[in-house]
Amino acid sequence: MEELQRAIENITYFSKKFPKEELELIGANRDEAIPYLRNAVEKAIREKDDLDENYNLHLYAIFLLAQFQDRAFFPQLMELASLPEDTLDFLIGDVLTEDLGSILYNTYNGDISLLRQAIRDKNASDFARSQMLDVMGQLYLDQTLGKQEWKDFLREIATVEDRIGDYIYTAIADMICSCHFAELLPELRHLYWDRQVDGYAIGGYDECVDRIFAYGEKERRFCKSSIDTVKMLRCWAMYEDSARESVIGNDDDDDDDDDGDDRLDRKFAGILDESGGSTGNTEQRRVVKIGRNDPCPCGSGKKYKQCCLKKSQMSEEGMESRQEQEKWLRAYPAAGGNREEGRVYLEDLYSSESIELDKLLYLALRHRSISLLKREPGHVVARRKRSYLTDAYKRFVEIVEKEEIQSFSEYDSRYAIHYMCEEWFGELIQLLECEDRDNILGDVRETCKKMGTE
Secondary structure: OHHHHHHHHHOOEOOOOOOHHHHHHHHOOHHHHHHHHHHHHHHHHHHHHHOOOOEOHHHHHHHHHHHOOOHHHHHHHHHHHOOOHHHHHHHHOOHHHHOHHHHHHHHOOOOHHHHHHHHHOOOOOHHHHHHHHHHHHHHHHOOOOOHHHHHHHHHHHHHOOOOOOOHHHHHHHHHHHHOOOHHHHHHHHHHHHOOOOOHHHHOOHHHHHHHHOOOOOOOOOOOOOOOOHHHHHOOOOOOOHHHOHHHOOOOOOOOOOOOHHHHHHHHHHOEEOOOOOEOOOHHHOOOOOOOOOOEOOOOOOOEHHHOHHHHHHHHOOOOOOHHHHHHHOOOOOOOOOOOOOOOOOHHHOOOHHHHHHHHHHHHHHOOOOEEHHHOOOHHHHHHHHHHHHHHHHHHHHHHHHHHOOOOHHHHHHHOOOOOOHHHHHHHHHHHHHHOOOOOOHHHHHHHHHHHOOO
């Protein structure tokens, strides 16, 4: 017992030396250590911003209690997690956005009402509440929380009249996508339409629709299934470098997504968006001239004149080959030909007419990341978009006339998938104002006026 008390004293206040031996000793003496650890957390809750800034025991305590899966202490941990954001940030720092969800998940005592109440509390930290959403999401994946109950709760907080925060709505949208809740597309659309979602964090509405219908071989976990305090804390930046050397290059955490290859690809390929902005190295922002007889930069092994040069010439007219269309539709939700149990497909919710029109909009408006070597001039991009949007408009008119649809909102509620009418009609009008080969600008504007805009 004296050895345990000494270990706890050694980690009570901040030190740059990582306390590996002390944490392992405490971890090996669960029942004896728990009262000390609980007291430390209760002290932090009680003193809040007045807590000695060098006091560190409560920070180790929340990880160790989660490692011990101390479910009896869950209400107190929820009380800590529900403190105002500035106070919580002072007490636990980056744990607020990184590990709080896993700590709560590993101590969850079965009282779902504590999570529900805290998520609804607009005085609590947005980031803490998003972590609590992860806990509920993981309980759903564990089949501890029923699917309908979980969907009903997400629907409730997504549509509550009184705004309950800022980032929390982005977390809700992300959860809807991750759980593949296609039935909540109207709520997701509402969040984006009211500008309550941070598109920089999780992407635009069209990207979220793709995610809802995209099922990976290994579905995401929202929380770590177990906690190893030594492993999780030893690489923290506050410790001396020697404490982190053992983990550099040895990330064996299967719960984390590995997107390193994608980052490397983007770095060395010099990825561009269609506006010409580069996310690659600035040194690569130069025009590369390709000779007709040079190897094609796409890697096909053919000469440029026999491969992508033809595609470039076609795109001057705003057209794309079927091969190119299929390439850019790869991320489009898969058809339900070979159905898998438990999955939802577009065909379950939308007609073939809706899907075919939506594909035209998708080809026109979905963001395209392209290599510097294949960068297209702005006027080529504009012609391509105008071509697809013009075809989409013609199909739209056919559907509206056949179904006697009276407004954009009526059409959107029945047919829209990735894009709302006002969004793509506005884009089409701007493009037609620059070039209107089919002389349809007047008709498009009249349609907008008739359907309830302008």
